Amino acid sequence: MHAWQVERFGGPEVMRWVSMDDPQPGPGQLRVRVHASGINFAETRMRAGTYSGQELPFLMGMESAGVIEAIGSNVAGFAVGDRVFGRARGSHATHVLFDAAHSLPMPANMSFVEAAAIPVGWLTAWHALMTVAKARAGEKVLIEAVASSVGSAALQIAKWQGCWVAGTASRQDKCERALEAGADATYNYKESDLISAVHADTHGHGIDIGLMTIGEETAEALFGAMAAEGRIVMYGSTGGRKVCFSLNIGMRNLQLMAMSISSSALFMPITMKSFREVALPLFASGHFKAVVDQTLPMSELVRAHQMVDERRHFGKVVLVND
């Protein structure tokens, strides 16, 4: 097999396409021939050496879709030849090991590219909105960086749940694409006064659920736009890890919640379970649609990382094997 490997932290040039033995699936594992693999913001931080806990060397990629080639012991419900998708470290490769518990069967109407665009972004958004914030119909949701992989998934989930949904972006074209994708309002946070715009659009109510990912640049405006008793779910630190805010948010009884799908004890029993039971059928019926911005050959991983840095994408950049 071949895979993109990092042996020292640095710029995109440190990623190398290397040859290695095919992995053998252990108990509870599947070996998958990778057809497509999604790109995530976190991978650029892993490569650069600024992602918590990342050790060297490692294989790039966190999610993929493909066909099962071999199955380890203690696996039920999967067969060689099945099309599957899911979160799997080392996915920017020709082959990768999936944990069966993290593997999802691909609906018949779904392509490998669409499936590869789903796992990390949609499971993060599903966990944030459904498991952590427990979004209810009629609530007002604000999604920071709505054009991101997680944000574009959160937009569809919150709309399906019956919420009023707004999103922010740093570029007008991304705001327009979010409106086309169903957002009720969008704000270019580089130009607009978020607090007064939100209060006007929500008739003074403010935001019930804020999905926070940017950090210091937008935190004050997000907190200011929240309704009393609002829930802020902090799921990313895209713009840096340090945020300074006033504890006067207590006067409005705001709830500030943080999450990681990698370490949450609720992720497997609640989020994965409900994603299988509720979200997968919505993909199969065509209600939910993976948001793919562009596809690139697997050989163009360096270009894919540059695209994440350029911040023009709406949804996912996906790598495809020949």
Ligand SMILES: NC(=O)c1ccc[n+]([C@@H]2O[C@H](COP(=O)([O-])OP(=O)(O)OC[C@H]3O[C@@H](n4cnc5c(N)ncnc54)[C@H](OP(=O)(O)O)[C@@H]3O)[C@@H](O)[C@H]2O)c1
């Ligand atoms: N908690 C979890 O379990 C979990 C799981 C998955 C991902 N995440 C996190 O979620 C965040 C989004 O991931 P993603 O893969 O959806 O990202 P993505 O598709 O690459 O989008 C990230 C977007 O963030 C915005 N942004 C704002 N300030 C930025 C800055 N200083 N540098 C770079 N981007 C900036 C940009 O949109 P605008 O320019 O329009 O603002 C950018 O396009 C990341 O922080 C990631 O680590 C967390």
